[in-house]
Amino acid sequence: MSLFIRLWNEFDDRAGFSGTLLPVIRHPVPPRLGWEYVLGSATLISFTIQVLTGIALALMYVPSAAEAYNSLQFITNNAAFGSVLRGIHFFSASAMILFVGAHAIRTFLTGAFKYPRELNWISGTVLLLLTVTMGFTGQLLRWDQTAVWTAIVAAEQAGRIPLIGKSLAYFLLGGENVGGATLSRFYAFHVFFVPALIFALLGLHLFLVIYHGISEPAKPGKPVSPKTYRTEYSQMLKDRGVPFWPDAAWKDAIFSTLATIVVVVLAIIVGAPALSLPPNPSIVGAVPRPDWYLLWVFALFALMPPAIENVAIFLLPLLGIGIFVLTPFFSNKGERSPLRRPWAVGIVIIIVVMVASMTIAGAQAPWSPDFAAKPLPVSIIGTSSGPVYQGAQLFYEKGCEYCHMISGQGGSRGPNLTTVGTRLTKNDIIIRIVNGGVNMPAFGGSLTSQELSDLVAFLQSRK
Amino acid sequence: MSEEPSEQTNIPPNPELISRRQFFNRLILALLAVGGVLMGIPFIGFLFEPLIRKFTPVWRPVGAVDKFPIGSTTDVSFVDANPLSWSGVTANSAAWLRRDSETQFTAFSVNCTHLGCPVRWVAGSQLFMCPCHGGVYNKNGEVVAGPPPLPLPRYPVRVNNGQVEIQASPVPITAPFSLP
Incomplete structure (x- = not known):
């Protein structure tokens, strides 16, 4: 018997492992x-x-x-x-x-x-x-x-x-x-x-x-x-x-x-x-x-x-x-x-x-506003001046884009507006923006009539 | 397991011995209870120390009055009312401060009343929006969309020596069924 085994046997005799633990793991x-x-x-x-x-x-x-x-x-x-x-x-x-x-x-x-x-x-x-x-x-x-x-x-x-x-x-x-x-x-x-x-x-x-x-x-x-x-x-x-x-x-x-x-x-x-x-709880952009x-x-x-x-x-x-x-x-x-x-x-x-x-x-998290949304590029807007362009800027500045997607950009909280011009008439669009709707706040109070008409022009151009 | 101890130790059952054992049994349990109470009261007490600690609201300056244009809503930060000295940046809190007129200010909590996430002011649309579950409040803190059950809480705010001061208060907790 090798020295190691003899030592182990002596140790095990005093420690009692074979008698107690071995039967447990061999149950x-x-x-x-x-x-x-x-x-x-x-x-x-x-x-x-x-x-x-x-x-x-x-x-x-x-x-x-x-x-x-x-x-x-x-x-x-x-x-x-x-x-x-x-x-x-x-x-x-x-x-x-x-x-x-x-x-x-x-x-x-x-x-x-x-x-x-x-x-x-x-x-x-x-x-x-x-x-x-x-x-x-x-x-x-x-x-x-x-x-x-x-x-x-x-x-x-x-x-x-x-x-x-x-x-x-x-x-x-x-x-x-x-x-x-x-x-x-x-x-x-x-x-x-x-x-x-x-x-x-x-x-x-x-x-x-x-x-x-x-x-x-x-x-x-x-x-x-x-x-x-x-x-x-x-x-x-x-x-x-x-x-x-x-x-x-x-x-x-x-x-x-x-x-x-x-x-x-x-x-x-x-x-x-x-x-x-x-x-830092005072950094609110979390x-x-x-x-x-x-x-x-x-x-x-x-x-x-x-x-x-x-x-x-x-x-x-x-x-x-x-x-x-x-x-x-x-x-x-x-x-x-x-x-x-x-x-x-x-x-x-x-x-x-x-x-x-x-x-x-x-x-x-489609219910969360997408704060990372970026202003729409000219390639999506289709023009770089005029009411449609101004409306696109407002679409970003007024926070519309946080919740509405257009051509793959923006949040998913509200309906996708990529082709809203084919679905809604001018009056429908105005009513929704001014009065809000299901889970959409009313924006009538935070838009001038010029802004509203630019925004509507932009949305009508989404076809 | 259910064998009588007297069998194991070969001592004949003896009424005196049984009552003696019963006494020891009760003594040990009683001593355990004494030890448990001695250790338990300070342990439990310390665990609940934050509820025993006295909270005293403190006015904190958040900037000179002139810094805030009338009609604007800006985020301001201030130090909590009773911060522990090792709190570091966690001792800070924030509020959304609106200047209503020359002398009037309104301070909104940044904590959404749904689950406490920090709402953001979106100036373009005059809305507070929550990044977590989509709660939306108007400029007066009233809920206009999403799950929040209550309007944004407001903090007491005052003007003192040309400084706007907000009363540093507890984190507002929406606790509809709680004792005050």
């Missing part, structure tokens, strides 16, 4: 688990990467309202490996959100949340929510212009909650204004509070995975019956079970390694998420946007009917989260296979399509 699992079982471990690995890169970033990040932005500039532009490290932290966060989402979908579709794994589901859904919380608070730690407005948006949302709304809003900001306390709070939430909760729930979640065992692949016509499930499951493990390590774990290892490679390559090629202007995984919520707030919004802003998340977390209470027995659960499949398709389409809508 029996159902045979032939497919690739859909790797999503949980992939989430765990991306979380581990977040912890490691987060600790590394904390070496240089200064959680001070005045200095955080400068320290991030240094980390990104000067520090060796800084940009890559921030990139990994960002892309691994994105990966973690994707994996935890996919893991939840897989668990739901295959009915793995049913008896006796209800608590696995509940702890898992809370972990998913905490993951999104980490993403949100993490975006805030970028502490640029977008971050301070994101903090205010969060406070405004909290404000809609009955009774405690206003207090909660100022609680989040750490005072009545964004300031010195705001970043420190979000830093404490992102680095201590939420991770502590994640570690605790992750411990419970993993314990439950071992305690109840990994759910066997769902078979149509093989419903879960709480009376017999446990006996059948342990008999199946006795007859056909294989050790998790290494019979099942090799798939987890391959998938997580591939995911890590993708994250690192993206971090090297794309780099760290860019910082916008400094976190266009705050959430990171990609919350764009759908951003879209939801723009698209829901304003009349229900004050209530919906707090009630919708409450209902959605409630139903999500408490899913096992609606059905914890019966068929597990998605082939026998058309409603489950339908719900997942609806949610995925809804979130995906609202994410796209959020990225385009």
Whole structure:
């Protein structure tokens, strides 16, 4: 026996690893688990990467309202490996959100949340929510212009909650204004509070995975019956079970390694998420946007009917989260296979399509005025003098172009006016401009009659 | 798991011992509660410190009266009422200031009442437009399009020694169902 093995055996004898931990990682699992079982471990690995890169970033990040932005500039532009490290932290966060989402979908579709794994589901859904919380608070730690407005948006949302709304809003900001306390709070939430909760729930979640065992692949016509499930499951493990390590774990290892490679390559090629202007709330030219995984919520707030919004802003998340977390209470027995659960499949398709389409809508934000719109060039106007030309200048100066597109330039809030001259008569155009219309303010008060007639001449020439 | 401790330790059940154990059991829980309260009050109190801290509005100068032409609306910046000394640029706030007459000014909050994003003044169309969800207000801060539930809040403003002063106030939060 080599010296190394002898030393290890002595150490292991005193430490007790083989007696306690080995049986845990070699616990029996159902045979032939497919690739859909790797999503949980992939989430765990991306979380581990977040912890490691987060600790590394904390070496240089200064959680001070005045200095955080400068320290991030240094980390990104000067520090060796800084940009890559921030990139990994960002892309691994994105990966973690994707994996935890996919893991939840897989668990739901295959009915793995049913008896006796209800608590696995509940702890898992809370972990998913905490993951999104980490993403949100993490975006805030970028502490640029977008971050301070994101903090205010969060406070405004909290404000809609009955009774405690206003207090909660100022609680989040750490005072009545964004300031010195705001970043420190979000830093404490992102680095201590939420991770502590994640570690605790992750411990419970993993314990439950071992305690109840990994759910066997769902078979149509093989419903879960709480009376017999446990006996059948342990008999199946006795007859056909294989050790998790290494019979099942090799798939987890391959998938997580591939995911890590993708994250690192993206971090090297794309780099760290860019910082916008400094976190000065007195610069009003900001266009705050959430990171990609919350764009759908951003879209939801723009698209829901304003009349229900004050209530919906707090009630919708409450209902959605409630139903999500408490899913096992609606059905914890019966068929597990998605082939026998058309409603489950339908719900997942609806949610995925809804979130995906609202994410796209959020990225385009057609409801926002396009402040970046440029004056129309002569090539589009078609002339460089006269009322039509003057009207085109007014179309830009009066802000029409922020909301209306002409020949591919301008915003998408209102109708595209590229060919408005063919649709509307002179009188129609005048009436709309002067009185406004659905979601269009009245411009009668801010235009002279000369301006109005130039603007109408320009719009009539759009054919 | 449910075995009697007396079986494990081979001590015969004894009423005196059971009541002694019960006492220890309660003692430990009581001590935990004492420790929890001792640690919990300062912890929770500190967590909610921003709500306990007293906010006092402060008048802040934003520029000489002559700087603002009558009828104009411009963005002005000022320092928050009670900034912490390490706030840096985050201690700044902004407002849209309109000069109505020789002596009259109106100061609008820059925070959209929908979700707080900074509205922009578009002078050409005499509108405030929000970059987030498309809220639009007229020059008096009244909602003319989009989702905002309330008009733009106004800040107290005054002229003092030839200086326009705005009362630095809390970030306006739209809290329709909240206690004051």
